[in-house]
Amino acid sequence: MITILGIAAGSVSGVMEARRKNMDIVGACVVAFVTALGGGTLRDMLLGNLPVFWIKEQQYALMALGFAVLVFYSSRLLMLSHRSILIPDALGLGFFSVLGATIALQLHATLFVASLMGVVTGVFGGILRDVLCNEIPNVFARNTTLYATCSFVGAWVYLLATSLGIGQEGASLAGMLVAIGLRLFAVRYDLRLPEPYDVFD
Amino acid sequence: MITILGIAAGSVSGVMEARRKNMDIVGACVVAFVTALGGGTLRDMLLGNLPVFWIKEQQYALMALGFAVLVFYSSRLLMLSHRSILIPDALGLGFFSVLGATIALQLHATLFVASLMGVVTGVFGGILRDVLCNEIPNVFARNTTLYATCSFVGAWVYLLATSLGIGQEGASLAGMLVAIGLRLFAVRYDLRLPEPYDVFD
Amino acid sequence: MITILGIAAGSVSGVMEARRKNMDIVGACVVAFVTALGGGTLRDMLLGNLPVFWIKEQQYALMALGFAVLVFYSSRLLMLSHRSILIPDALGLGFFSVLGATIALQLHATLFVASLMGVVTGVFGGILRDVLCNEIPNVFARNTTLYATCSFVGAWVYLLATSLGIGQEGASLAGMLVAIGLRLFAVRYDLRLPEPYDVFD
Numbered sequence: 267m268i269t270i271l272g273i274a275a276g277s278v279s280g281v282m283e284a285r286r287k288n289m290d291i292v293g294a295c296v297v298a299f300v301t302a303l304g305g306g307t308l309r310d311m312l313l314g315n316l317p318v319f320w321i322k323e324q325q326y327a328l329m330a331l332g333f334a335v336l337v338f339y340s341s342r343l344l345m346l347s348h349r350s351i352l353i354p355d356a357l358g359l360g361f362f363s364v365l366g367a368t369i370a371l372q373l374h375a376t377l378f379v380a381s382l383m384g385v386v387t388g389v390f391g392g393i394l395r396d397v398l399c400n401e402i403p404n405v406f407a408r409n410t411t412l413y414a415t416c417s418f419v420g421a422w423v424y425l426l427a428t429s430l431g432i433g434q435e436g437a438s439l440a441g442m443l444v445a446i447g448l449r450l451f452a453v454r455y456d457l458r459l460p461e462p463y464d465v466f467d
Numbered sequence: 468m469i470t471i472l473g474i475a476a477g478s479v480s481g482v483m484e485a486r487r488k489n490m491d492i493v494g495a496c497v498v499a500f501v502t503a504l505g506g507g508t509l510r511d512m513l514l515g516n517l518p519v520f521w522i523k524e525q526q527y528a529l530m531a532l533g534f535a536v537l538v539f540y541s542s543r544l545l546m547l548s549h550r551s552i553l554i555p556d557a558l559g560l561g562f563f564s565v566l567g568a569t570i571a572l573q574l575h576a577t578l579f580v581a582s583l584m585g586v587v588t589g590v591f592g593g594i595l596r597d598v599l600c601n602e603i604p605n606v607f608a609r610n611t612t613l614y615a616t617c618s619f620v621g622a623w624v625y626l627l628a629t630s631l632g633i634g635q636e637g638a639s640l641a642g643m644l645v646a647i648g649l650r651l652f653a654v655r656y657d658l659r660l661p662e663p664y665d666v667f668d
Numbered sequence: 669m670i671t672i673l674g675i676a677a678g679s680v681s682g683v684m685e686a687r688r689k690n691m692d693i694v695g696a697c698v699v700a701f702v703t704a705l706g707g708g709t710l711r712d713m714l715l716g717n718l719p720v721f722w723i724k725e726q727q728y729a730l731m732a733l734g735f736a737v738l739v740f741y742s743s744r745l746l747m748l749s750h751r752s753i754l755i756p757d758a759l760g761l762g763f764f765s766v767l768g769a770t771i772a773l774q775l776h777a778t779l780f781v782a783s784l785m786g787v788v789t790g791v792f793g794g795i796l797r798d799v800l801c802n803e804i805p806n807v808f809a810r811n812t813t814l815y816a817t818c819s820f821v822g823a824w825v826y827l828l829a830t831s832l833g834i835g836q837e838g839a840s841l842a843g844m845l846v847a848i849g850l851r852l853f854a855v856r857y858d859l860r861l862p863e864p865y866d867v868f869d
Contacts, residue, residue: 291661314720378730397800406695414698460741490810493807498808508714599808
C-alpha cells in the first residue's frame with residue numbers, strides 16, 4: 267500500500283515537472299518512470315541485483331506508467347499542488363530509504379554502504395528527474411528543506427535498530443517513522459542544513 | 468547491414484549535436500558513442516546482460532567511434548542535413564526496437580518488459596545524447612513527430628507476432644516494417660501525440 | 669597513496685563546482701562522490717564487475733565523502749584554486765586510467781575495450797559531475813587542453829607494454845608516467861586537439 271503511494275508520488279511529481287517543461291506524453295511517461303523507479307533501479311545496478319526490480323516484478327513499472335498517463339491527461343489531477351503530494355512523497359521517502367538499506371543488508375553490504383543504498387533508493391529518482399529536465403537537482407539547492415538528510419537518518423535508525431537485535435519489522439517501522447517525521451517536521455519548520463561558515467561566492 | 472546503418476545514423480546525429488555545441492573531437496566521439504550505443508548499453512545494464520554488448524563484440528564500438536572521427540573531420544559529410552539521416556535513423560529505430568525486445572525475451576522477460584526494453588534500445592541513445600549536450604531530450608518535446616511511439620508499436624507488433632506463433636524472422640520483419648513505416652509516415656504527415664485536453668501552463 | 673590523492677582531487681573539484689552552483693552540503697557530497705568515484709562505478713557497471721568497487725571496499729566511499737565535508741565547511745581549503753588541484757588531478761588521471769585498463773584486462777576484455785575502460789575510469793567522473801551540475805561537460809569543450817587524450821594514450825602505453833611482455837608493475841608505471849607527463853605538458857604548453865578543418869557554425 268505504502269509502495270503504491272510512494273510510486274504515485276514519484277510519478278505525479280515527474281509529470282508535474284514534465285508539464286512545466288512543456289513535454290508531451292512520452293516525456294511525461296519517461297520522467298515519471300525515472301522519478302518513481304530510478305532510485306531503486308540505480309541501487310540494483312550498483313549492487314548487481316539484476317535484472318532490476320521492475321523487470322522481475324513488472325507491476326511497479328505498470329503502476330508508474332499508469333499514474334503518469336492518468337495524471338497527464340487529467341487536468342483535475344494536475345491541479346494537485348506540490349503541497350498535496352507532500353505527504354505521499356514523505357511516506358515514499360521513508361519507505362524507500364528503509365527498503366534500500368534492507369536490500370543492501372540482504373546482499374551482505376556493510377552498514378555504511380547500506381545507508382548509502384537507502385539514500386540512493388529514496389532520493390535518486392528525484393535527482394534523475396531533474397537531470398532529464400535539464401535542471402540542477404532540487405535536493406542540492408541551498409534553499410531546500412531537509413530531504414536527503416531525512417532519508418539518511420531514517421536509514422541509520424533502521425540499521426542501528428537491526429544491529430541492536432530489534433526484529434526486521436520493528437526496525438523498519440522505526441526507521442520509516444523517523445524519516446517521515448523528520449521530513450514533515452522539516453517542511454513545517456523550514457529546517458535546512460548548516461551553510462558553510464563563510465560564503466564568498 | 469542494417470546494424471551498420473543504425474549505428475552510423477546514431478553516430479552522425481551525435482556528431483552534429485556535438486558540433487552545434489562547439490565541442491572538440493573528444494566530445495564528438497563520446498556523444499556519438501552514447502547516441503549510437505547508449506540505448507543498448509542501458510538495456511544490457513538493466514537486464515543484467517553483462518558485460519554490455521559492445522564489450523563482448525567490440526566491432527560496434529569501433530564503428531561508432533570510426534564514424535564519429537570521419538564525420539567530425541569531414542566538412543563534406545557534415546553538410547548532411549538532418550533530413551539525410553532521416554531514413555537510416557528510421558531503419559535503426561525499427562531494427563534496434565525489435566532487437567531490444569528480442570534480447571529481453573531471450574532473457575525471459577515478460578511481454579510488457581520486453582516492449583519497454585525495445586523502446587529503451589531504440590530511443591535512449593538520443594535521450595542520453597541530449598542529456599550530455601545539456602538539452603531537454605528532443606523526443607520529450609511537444610512539437611516533435613512520433614518517435615518513441617513508433618518504437619513501442621513496432622516492439623508490440625513483433626511481440627504479438629511471436630506470441631501468435633509466427634517465427635522469429637517473420638515477426639522481426641513485421642515489427643521493423645511497422646516501426647519504420649510509422650516513423651516515415653509520421654514525419655511525412657507531421658503526426659504528433661494527443662495533447663492534454665486543456666493546457667493551462 | 670596515489671589513490672587517495674586521486675580521490676581527493678576528484679572530491680575537491682566536485683565541491684568547487686557545487687559551491688559555484690550554490691549547492692548545500694548534500695549537493696556537495698553527491699557531486700564530490702560522483703566526480704571522485706563515478707568513472708570507476710560506470711566501468712564496473714559496464715563490465716558486470718558487481719557490486720561496484722566502493723561497495724566491496726567502502727573506504728573509497730568514506731574518503732570521497734570525508735574530503736567533501738571537510739572542504740565544503742572549510743573556507744581555507746576552498747581557497748584552493750583550480751591550479752592547486754592540477755597535480756593531484758593529473759596523478760589521479762594517470763593512475764585511474766591505467767587501473768581501469770588493468771581491471772578490464774583481468775576480466776578478459778580486448779585491448780581496445782580495455783583502453784576505453786581506462787578512459788571511462790579516468791574521465792567519466794568529471795563528465796558526470798558536469799551533467800549533475802547542468803553544464804556541458806568541460807572535457808568536451810574546444811578550448812580545453814588535452815585531458816581524455818592523456819588518459820587514452822596512457823592506457824595504450826600500459827596495454828602495449830603488457831602485450832610486449834613487460835611485467836605488470838613496469839607497464840603500469842610507464843602508462844601512468846606518460847599520462848601524467850602528457851597532461852602536465854598539455855597544461856604548460858596549452859596543447860589542444862586539432863579542430864575540424866573548416867568550422868562553419
